[in-house]
Amino acid sequence: MREFVTDHRQDLLDDLDAWLRIPGISAQPEHHGDVARSAEWFAEAARRTGFPTVEIWPTAGLPTVFAEWPSAEPDAPVVLVYGHHDVQPVDPLELWNTDPFDPTIDGDVLRARGASDDKGQLLFHLLGLRAHLAATGRDTPAVTLKLLIEGEEESGSPNFAGMLTERRARLDADIVVITDTGMVAPDVPSTVTGMRGLVVCTVTFHGPDMDLHSGVFGGAIPNPATAIARLAAALHDETGRVQVPGFYDDVLELTAEERDLFARVPVNDTEFLAVTHSRALAGESGFSTLERVGARPTAEVNGIGGGYQGSGGKTIVPSDAFVKLSFRLVANQDPRAITAAVEAFIAAHTPAGIEASVEWEGEGVAPCLVPLGTPAYEALTAAISEAFDGLPVLPTREGGSGPEAAIQTIIGAPLVFLGVGLPDDQIHAPNEKVTVSMLYKGAEAAGLLWGRVAALGRPGLRG
Amino acid sequence: MREFVTDHRQDLLDDLDAWLRIPGISAQPEHHGDVARSAEWFAEAARRTGFPTVEIWPTAGLPTVFAEWPSAEPDAPVVLVYGHHDVQPVDPLELWNTDPFDPTIDGDVLRARGASDDKGQLLFHLLGLRAHLAATGRDTPAVTLKLLIEGEEESGSPNFAGMLTERRARLDADIVVITDTGMVAPDVPSTVTGMRGLVVCTVTFHGPDMDLHSGVFGGAIPNPATAIARLAAALHDETGRVQVPGFYDDVLELTAEERDLFARVPVNDTEFLAVTHSRALAGESGFSTLERVGARPTAEVNGIGGGYQGSGGKTIVPSDAFVKLSFRLVANQDPRAITAAVEAFIAAHTPAGIEASVEWEGEGVAPCLVPLGTPAYEALTAAISEAFDGLPVLPTREGGSGPEAAIQTIIGAPLVFLGVGLPDDQIHAPNEKVTVSMLYKGAEAAGLLWGRVAALGRPGLRG
Numbered sequence: 001m002r003e004f005v006t007d008h009r010q011d012l013l014d015d016l017d018a019w020l021r022i023p024g025i026s027a028q029p030e031h032h033g034d035v036a037r038s039a040e041w042f043a044e045a046a047r048r049t050g051f052p053t054v055e056i057w058p059t060a061g062l063p064t065v066f067a068e069w070p071s072a073e074p075d076a077p078v079v080l081v082y083g084h085h086d087v088q089p090v091d092p093l094e095l096w097n098t099d100p101f102d103p104t105i106d107g108d109v110l111r112a113r114g115a116s117d118d119k120g121q122l123l124f125h126l127l128g129l130r131a132h133l134a135a136t137g138r139d140t141p142a143v144t145l146k147l148l149i150e151g152e153e154e155s156g157s158p159n160f161a162g163m164l165t166e167r168r169a170r171l172d173a174d175i176v177v178i179t180d181t182g183m184v185a186p187d188v189p190s191t192v193t194g195m196r197g198l199v200v201c202t203v204t205f206h207g208p209d210m211d212l213h214s215g216v217f218g219g220a221i222p223n224p225a226t227a228i229a230r231l232a233a234a235l236h237d238e239t240g241r242v243q244v245p246g247f248y249d250d251v252l253e254l255t256a257e258e259r260d261l262f263a264r265v266p267v268n269d270t271e272f273l274a275v276t277h278s279r280a281l282a283g284e285s286g287f288s289t290l291e292r293v294g295a296r297p298t299a300e301v302n303g304i305g306g307g308y309q310g311s312g313g314k315t316i317v318p319s320d321a322f323v324k325l326s327f328r329l330v331a332n333q334d335p336r337a338i339t340a341a342v343e344a345f346i347a348a349h350t351p352a353g354i355e356a357s358v359e360w361e362g363e364g365v366a367p368c369l370v371p372l373g374t375p376a377y378e379a380l381t382a383a384i385s386e387a388f389d390g391l392p393v394l395p396t397r398e399g400g401s402g403p404e405a406a407i408q409t410i411i412g413a414p415l416v417f418l419g420v421g422l423p424d425d426q427i428h429a430p431n432e433k434v435t436v437s438m439l440y441k442g443a444e445a446a447g448l449l450w451g452r453v454a455a456l457g458r459p460g461l462r463g
Numbered sequence: 464m465r466e467f468v469t470d471h472r473q474d475l476l477d478d479l480d481a482w483l484r485i486p487g488i489s490a491q492p493e494h495h496g497d498v499a500r501s502a503e504w505f506a507e508a509a510r511r512t513g514f515p516t517v518e519i520w521p522t523a524g525l526p527t528v529f530a531e532w533p534s535a536e537p538d539a540p541v542v543l544v545y546g547h548h549d550v551q552p553v554d555p556l557e558l559w560n561t562d563p564f565d566p567t568i569d570g571d572v573l574r575a576r577g578a579s580d581d582k583g584q585l586l587f588h589l590l591g592l593r594a595h596l597a598a599t600g601r602d603t604p605a606v607t608l609k610l611l612i613e614g615e616e617e618s619g620s621p622n623f624a625g626m627l628t629e630r631r632a633r634l635d636a637d638i639v640v641i642t643d644t645g646m647v648a649p650d651v652p653s654t655v656t657g658m659r660g661l662v663v664c665t666v667t668f669h670g671p672d673m674d675l676h677s678g679v680f681g682g683a684i685p686n687p688a689t690a691i692a693r694l695a696a697a698l699h700d701e702t703g704r705v706q707v708p709g710f711y712d713d714v715l716e717l718t719a720e721e722r723d724l725f726a727r728v729p730v731n732d733t734e735f736l737a738v739t740h741s742r743a744l745a746g747e748s749g750f751s752t753l754e755r756v757g758a759r760p761t762a763e764v765n766g767i768g769g770g771y772q773g774s775g776g777k778t779i780v781p782s783d784a785f786v787k788l789s790f791r792l793v794a795n796q797d798p799r800a801i802t803a804a805v806e807a808f809i810a811a812h813t814p815a816g817i818e819a820s821v822e823w824e825g826e827g828v829a830p831c832l833v834p835l836g837t838p839a840y841e842a843l844t845a846a847i848s849e850a851f852d853g854l855p856v857l858p859t860r861e862g863g864s865g866p867e868a869a870i871q872t873i874i875g876a877p878l879v880f881l882g883v884g885l886p887d888d889q890i891h892a893p894n895e896k897v898t899v900s901m902l903y904k905g906a907e908a909a910g911l912l913w914g915r916v917a918a919l920g921r922p923g924l925r926g
Contacts, residue, residue: 196678200776209740213891214789215659215863219761220735220752222745226699226764229786232692272683277672280816282685289683298682301689302779307766308787313663313824315789316765323692324771326677326778353743361776400678428676 004131005443012127012439013105015045019119020103020112026062026086026155035151038085039063042122042149049126050133051147057167059159062086062151066170069129072140077458079450080146080173082407083122083180084153087114088428095430108437115434117427121179121419122149124439128446135447142454146173153180153403161406173413174461175376175453178404179442182421184265184396186438189388191380192417194294194397195404197329197367199339199360200302203231203346204322206355211307212317221317222353225306228321231349235299235325239285242299242327244345247338252331252369254295261372261395262290267423275423294397298328328399335364366405368415370395375460376414379452384418387445414461418445467594468906475590475902476568478508482582483566483575489525489549489618498614501548502526505585505612512589513596514610520630522622525549525614529633532592535603540921542913543609543636545870546585546643547616550577551891558893571900578897580890584642584882585612587902591909598910605917609636616643616866624869636876637924638839638916641867642905645884647728647859649901652851654843655880657757657860658867660792660830662802662823663765666694666809667785669818674770674779681780685816688769691784694812698762698788702748705762705790707808710801715794717758721835721858725753728857730886738886757860761791791862798827829868831878833858838923839877842915847881850908877924881908 024038025031039056046054046067053068065085070076090100090113098104103112110120125147132141148171150160164171181192207224208217237243254262269281272289283292292298306321308314327338343358350356370377372395381393408415420442426432453461487501488494502525506517509530516531528548533539553563553576561567566575573583588610595604611634613623627634644655670687700706717725732744735752746755755761769784771777790801806821813819833840835858844856871878883905889895916924 198678198778200778202776207741212739212741213863214761214763214765215661215791216861217739217756218763218789218791218862219759220744220746220755221739221741222743223764225767226695229692229695229764229767232689233696236689276675276680276684278670278675278684278816279818280685280814281683282814282816283683292683293680296682298677300677300681300778300780301686301692301770302677302777303770303772303781304688304692304784305768305772307764309766309768313665313787313789314765315661315663315763317763318766321767324776326681326776328678328681351743351745353741353745355742398679399681400676 001131001135001444001447004134005127005440005447008127008130009440012123012443013436015123016110016115016120017103019123020114021101023101024086025089026152027089032062035062035086039065039151042085045126046147049129057163059152059163061159064151064163065147065149067147069141069145071142071144073142073454075458076143077174077453077456077461078144078146078172079175079177079453080148080171080411081125081177081179082148083118084150085119085122086151086154088117088154092430097431108435109433110436111431111433113432115432116421116425117432118180120434120439121421121442124420124442125179125446128443131443131447132450136451141450143450146171157403160403161410164406164410168410171411173411174458176407176411176413176415178415178417179419180402181398181417181419182423182425183419184267184394186422186435187391188266188394189384189391190265190394190396191384192398192419193370193372193395194331195368196399196401197333197335197365197405198326198401199329199335199364200326201342201358201360202322202324203228204320204357205350206320207353208317208319211319214315214317218317222351223317224354225318225321227351227354228304228306228323231346232301232304232323234349240283242297244299244341246341247297250332250334250337251297254291259291262288265290265394265396293399295330297330297333300326302326328401329367331367331369333367335366339364365401366409368405368408370415370417374414375456376416379456380416380418380449383449383452384445386448387441418442418449464594464598464907464910467597468590468903471590471593472903475586475906476899478586479573479578479583480566482586483577484564486564487549488552489615490552495525498525498549502528502614505548508589509610512592520626522615522626524622527614527626528610528612530610532604532608534605534607536605536917538921539606540637540916540919540924541607541609541635542638542640542916543611543634543874544588544640544642545611546581547613548582548585549614549617551580551617555893560894568899571898572896573899574894574896576895578895579884579888580895581643583897583902584884584905587883587905588642588909591906594906594910595913599914604913606913609634620866623866624873627869627873631873634874636874637921639870639874639876639878641878641880642882643865644861644880644882645886645888646882647730647857649885649898650854651729651857652847652854653728653857653859654847655861655882656833656835656858657794658831659862659864660796660798660828660868661789661864662792662798662827663789664805664821664823665785665787666691667783667820668813669783670816671780671782674782677778677780684780685814686780687817688781688784690814690817691767691769691786694809695764695767695786697812703746705760707762707804709804710760713795713797713800714760715832717754722754724858725751728753728859753859756862758793760793760796763789765789791864792830794830794832796830798829802827828864829872831868831871833878833880837877838919839879842919843879843881843912846912846915847908849911850904881905881912
């Protein structure tokens with residue numbers, strides 16, 4: 001497996017160089033043509049790899065690529081690999097040291113927008129599949145392989161759940177492999193075992209129908225900016241615990257084993273401060289930094305505003321103020337229950353004379369959790385460990401939120417995460433890079449995984 | 464006195480019509496030529512009234528008009544009348560029902576920008592002085608009269624205190640009459656006996672050096688928007704009392720007599736809500752609305768901001784947040800002491816990992832208080848009462864802040880307030896008006912006041 005991957009490294013690099021030159025930025029309408037070209041490019045690469053069925057699925061937004069390569073084995077497990085071919089915007093362009101769409105290689109580092117998120121990772125799958133075929137001497141994979149490569153992930157996947165539902169029959173699978181995440185360090189292989197859910201809202205407080213002179217009237221009229229500040233301040237107590245009643249009711253607490261595994265992840269707080277350009281840690285008492293960002297729910301003020309915004313002073317009681325809040329959720333919190341709890345909390349913190357309105361962004365995203373120790377999890381971690389020369393594979397959790405929960409719910413198969421990004425990949429930021437040797441490890445792990453999944457068989461996979 | 468005023472009403476209206484056509488908006492550089500024309504217009508009107516000395520004093524900004532008419536009486540008291548000839552901007556113009564600089568009269572209401580604030584009130588002084596001369600058969604006033612008519616009051620009087628200091632000798636007076644305020648109602652004559660002081664600042668909290676992904680990092684890094692909200696929320700307790708330590712230390716509490724007089728002012732809360740377009744009252748427990756806005760110090764959030772300001776959501780931990788605060792002060796609070804107390808409060812509410820910076824707008828404005836029962840106060844209220852057919856004159860306080868404290872400090876003479884604006888004059892707002900019959904009362908009161916001040920004599924005035 002390793003020999004094949006090593007011998008064919010240049011194929012991966014050549015493909016990646018070509019694909020990365022297509023600026024498929026889904027958030028920018030002027031690049032939607034590029035997103036379509038990006039889909040075409042990957043479809044062609046899948047065909048070239050040998051997938052007999054390759055389709056481009058239009059959506060109400062941007063196209064998804066679907067590819068399928070049935071195994072010749074009767075009753076081979078069906079694997080669905082998820083990733084995305086669109087990329088983040090590149091602004092601010094002046095902070096890039098190189099052209100984001102002219103990939104450059106410097107030693108083990110390949111720099112370009114999308115190198116790590118997510119094009120590099122999808123291409124390791126194509127190389128891994130070729131390695132799997134070469135190493136096993138097969139004409140078809142040992143598993144039936146389906147690729148589902150979205151084109152709107154960087155724009156919040158607005159059409160994704162609908163498409164999953166609509167095309168459910170074609171997407172049936174026994175295991176889903178998510179390839180859009182990373183590992184702790186090059187010498188610390190790991191796999192994501194959870195992603196946080198999310199609900200997002202804007203709360204507006206309306207006070208007097210116009211800005212008032214704070215001298216003539218100040219001190220006698222409720223100030224919506226003060227009220228919104230009091231609402232935001234009330235979200236946490238002094239220990240960093242969220243004060244929305246019922247917020248923690250459904251939280252599945254970390255097991256002792258999980259906390260122990262978290263504690264082994266060699267991420268230190270100094271590094272965390274450096275990466276976040278921050279001067280102190282904060283958060284819920286009694287939890288480590290990794291637990292806080294991965295395994296604990298949060299309430300965060302994303303924006304606040306109201307009243308005078310210019311330079312100097314303007315002595316008014318403002319008419320309106322707003323706060324933009326997001327709540328990250330963990331298993332088994334339900335976005336609908338949290339939405340209701342937050343609504344009640346806002347109502348309880350709306351003073352007399354203030355009119356509150358709350359706007360939610362969609363229905364929220366459910367959290368997603370991969371249980372440790374299932375056959376699917378064991379197959380994944382064994383494959384990764386083998387690619388990393390026997391190193392143990394640690395479970396981690398991602399603090400962000402993605403379409404994974406929708407996949408888990410709609411497809412109804414066990415989920416695992418095979419991703420080889422690194423914390424310093426600067427995804428979503430200027431100077432995105434990928435560590436090329438990690439892509440080779442990914443190809444090897446993928447190639448190894450299909451044999452292990454096939455060996456488990458369909459009933460074995462489901463545990 | 465009344466007969467002369469009644470017979471010469473049209474003179475006041477004609478003058479006012481001419482002066483109001485000059486759009487002397489001091490805040491807008493394109494109108495600075497108009498402010499100069501406005502000064503020239505008033506200087507000419509003062510000359511026409513008989514003032515032998517009329518000068519236009521340039522400042523680093525916009526010009527002040529100074530006029531002086533010495534009494535022929537030896538040792539006549541010297542009166543300094545303060546007002547301003549500049550006006551507020553007129554935006555939003557679309558909310559005006561008539562052209563703001565084309566005065567219209569409808570019954571007892573004259574509508575134009577500056578009609579009440581402050582041109583109408585200055586013109587009642589010219590008519591009142593003529594009435595005083597006619598009624599007493601004198602060639603010179605019974606008091607030496609000085610008029611000091613500023614051109615930058617609506618822009619915060621940036622050059623006023625400097626000019627007072629520089630021209631101190633020319634401005635020497637035994638009593639200062641401020642004419643830039645109002646009364647409770649047409650049938651409730653009143654006089655202002657206090658104005659609040661003011662300190663204004665912008666507090667900025669800096670957290671991470673860039674906006675962070677609130678999924679990847681949220682829950683582990685101090686959020687400056689949350690911190691600024693907690694600072695703003697901490698300004699008041701549940702009873703509306705300001706929580707800055709030491710804030711109330713120097714407050715001169717209202718006497719029982721003052722509270723009794725305040726309680727007699729027939730302003731009701733329903734009207735207050737209508738004027739402020741608000742739905743509820745708020746403020747410091749244990750005080751009436753009038754006490755809250757006039758006689759109690761406040762802390763007010765004038766603006767708050769930070770993080771994402773656009774529509775929808777953006778899941779970040781913002782890098783920065785700010786709050787704009789103003790503190791209204793009452794006698795005997797010292798702006799410098801309050802500034803220091805607020806600085807300490809901010810420092811105490813700056814969490815670890817957050818860098819705070821505070822910018823103050825100038826050195827602040829001291830509060831100003833007119834003691835009840837002094838000879839100057841008694842002369843004023845007697846003159847007003849006579850003009851209002853014997854109605855009692857109630858003391859009130861203004862919540863706003865102006866150059867009065869500087870005048871009181873630098874000139875060092877007792878201050879009284881003779882102003883006939885009404886609460887519904889919409890000064891600083893669209894559709895400013897003045898009630899014309901109030902101007903006639905003002906003229907009568909001014910005419911009566913000079914005789915009473917003269918009768919007290921210089922030593923008598925000083926108490």
